[in-house]
Amino acid sequence: xxxxxAKRIFFFAVLIAVTLWAMRTTxxxxxxxxxxxxxxxxxxxxxxxxxxxxxxxxxxWISFPVSMVGAAExxxxxxxxxxxxxxxxxxxxxxxxxxxxxSELLGYKQVMSQDYNLLAASVVSRDSVSWFGTVxxxxxxxxxxxxxxxxxxxxxxxxxxxxxxFTTCEVLLLTDPRSGVGCLIQETRIPGIVExxxxxxxxxxxxxxxxxxxxxxxxxxxxxxxxxxFPKGIPVGTIVxxxxxxxxxxxxxxxxxxxxxxxxxEVLIVTSVxxxxxxxxxxxx
Amino acid sequence: xQYTMFxxxxxxxxxxxxxxxxxxxxxxxxxxxxxxxxxxxxFLLGTREGAFLGFFGGILEDLLCGHYIGLNAxxxxxxxxxxxxxxxxxxxxxxxxxTGVTFLSTLxxxxxxxxxxxxLNIHVSPLSALFRVSIPTxxxxxxxxxxxxxxxxxxxxIRSREM
Numbered sequence: 001x002x003x004x005x006a007k008r009i010f011f012f013a014v015l016i017a018v019t020l021w022a023m024r025t026t027x028x029x030x031x032x033x034x035x036x037x038x039x040x041x042x043x044x045x046x047x048x049x050x051x052x053x054x055x056x057x058x059x060x061w062i063s064f065p066v067s068m069v070g071a072a073e074x075x076x077x078x079x080x081x082x083x084x085x086x087x088x089x090x091x092x093x094x095x096x097x098x099x100x101x102x103s104e105l106l107g108y109k110q111v112m113s114q115d116y117n118l119l120a121a122s123v124v125s126r127d128s129v130s131w132f133g134t135v136x137x138x139x140x141x142x143x144x145x146x147x148x149x150x151x152x153x154x155x156x157x158x159x160x161x162x163x164x165x166f167t168t169c170e171v172l173l174l175t176d177p178r179s180g181v182g183c184l185i186q187e188t189r190i191p192g193i194v195e196x197x198x199x200x201x202x203x204x205x206x207x208x209x210x211x212x213x214x215x216x217x218x219x220x221x222x223x224x225x226x227x228x229x230f231p232k233g234i235p236v237g238t239i240v241x242x243x244x245x246x247x248x249x250x251x252x253x254x255x256x257x258x259x260x261x262x263x264x265x266e267v268l269i270v271t272s273v274x275x276x277x278x279x280x281x282x283x284x285x
Numbered sequence: 286x287q288y289t290m291f292x293x294x295x296x297x298x299x300x301x302x303x304x305x306x307x308x309x310x311x312x313x314x315x316x317x318x319x320x321x322x323x324x325x326x327x328f329l330l331g332t333r334e335g336a337f338l339g340f341f342g343g344i345l346e347d348l349l350c351g352h353y354i355g356l357n358a359x360x361x362x363x364x365x366x367x368x369x370x371x372x373x374x375x376x377x378x379x380x381x382x383x384t385g386v387t388f389l390s391t392l393x394x395x396x397x398x399x400x401x402x403x404x405l406n407i408h409v410s411p412l413s414a415l416f417r418v419s420i421p422t423x424x425x426x427x428x429x430x431x432x433x434x435x436x437x438x439x440x441x442x443i444r445s446r447e448m
Contacts, residue, residue, distance in 0.1 A: 015340075016359070019354075019355035019358055019359055020355065020359075020404070022354045022355045023353050023354060023355040023356055023359075023401065023404075023405060024405070026351075026352050026353055026354040026355075027352065027353065027405065041349075041351065044300070044349070047300060048300060048303060048304050051300060051301070051304035051305055052304045052305065054305065055304055055305030055306075055307070055308045056308070058305070058308065124304075125303035125304050126303055126304075126307055127303070127350065128299065128302045128303050128317075128319070128346055128349070128350065128357075129317065129346075129357065129398070130313070130314055130315065130317075130418045130422055131398065131399075131402060131407075131409065131414075131418060134350075136303075163351070170351075177402075177407050177408065177409050178407060197409070197410065197413060198409055198413055198414075198417060198418060202313065262307070262310065262313045263307075
């Protein structure tokens with residue numbers, strides 16, 4: 001082997017080894033952001049924010065003429081739906097008042113709007129590769145955002161904050177393969193873990209569900225709050241299909257998430273949870 | 286391609302990748318612009334340049350994300366090298382050939398990326414990885430090739446005449 005070739009191979013091997021080492025040492029759970037990375041992300045966020053806005057506007061104006069087709073028909077349908085919804089709102093208000101009275105009687109203090117302090121945030125940018133599911137938000141440590149804060153939107157759970165710089169924070173979405181959330185099936189109270197499958201998919205997988213109680217399609221999955229950083233009772237998604245796990249003791253289920261994570265624009269960060277929300281009936285936690 | 290120009294193009298590609306490209310995503314899949322630029326440059330310039338530009342562009346992407354530094358660098362280096370190797374053997378002035386090379390090199394880069402995910406203990410189902418991420422991204426990149434290949438090809442020709 002020629003000396004030059006040997007030198008090249010050696011250089012290449014060192015480069016690969018150093019890169020593999022760097023990859024291991026910059027795993028998000030272990031690493032903290034370096035000051036340079038903070039500054040890099042903070043400096044870039046206004047540009048990304050502007051481009052995201054431009055992208056949304058362009059997309060709107062391109063899709064606007066298409067959306068006008070059949071607009072009159074849709075308008076009539078929406079008006080009918082609105083009339084129905086109005087009557088439903090009145091009915092639901094009644095239920096809400098009744099529920100509050102019953103909750104007080106039972107000692108429940110879990111009314112969503114009273115439970116959390118929420119901070120609105122906009123999506124500035126997304127992960128550049130399709131494997132992962134992370135988004136950057138325009139809120140950072142100056143707004144009181146910290147690691148592991150829960151992120152949700154009106155439809156359901158979105159993910160959690162993994163890093164926070166001064167003006168931005170990074171959120172690990174439910175669909176990311178590194179994500180895991182303790183959940184339970186609302187009707188049957190069966191626990192399981194909701195794991196992400198791939199950043200680009202709108203689906204997640206609930207694993208380790210005990211097979212002694214049947215799991216059915218369309219059952220609702222919510223956060224369990226047990227041993228988890230996520231508050232209890234946040235809607236996650238509905239079960240689409242189930243499959244036996246290889247151990248034979250558990251089943252796993254594909255879950256369609258309530259929150260459309262591919263089209264996220266605005267989200268809410270749970271900055272603090274009312275202590276009363278963490279207390280179950282009779283003061284149990 | 287001059288390195289300052291390459292750096293500029295990479296910067297623009299990266300910002301577009303993380304912002305507006307979501308509006309053109311199909312089934313959650315968006316094209317990998319950084320990979321596309323690396324592959325086409327590697328195809329036209331050769332294995333060494335392809336691998337170097339791939340590593341350089343990938344590191345930039347990793348630094349922007351701030352974690353798993355080296356993941357994109359190694360996968361894009363592999364893609365750039367593959368494209369360069371194809372460029373040494375194939376006719377370069379044909380868009381169809383460039384499209385095919387983009388598809389295969391992007392796919393190769395995605396496979397390396399998948400193997401590195403396994404190395405990092407991030408488990409993604411192999412079938413999903415292949416059919417829901419790797420192949421769709423490679424197809425998307427290949428479809429964009431005719432739009433950008435001519436410009437890069439002409440730019441490199443002009444630069445080589447000037448030197």
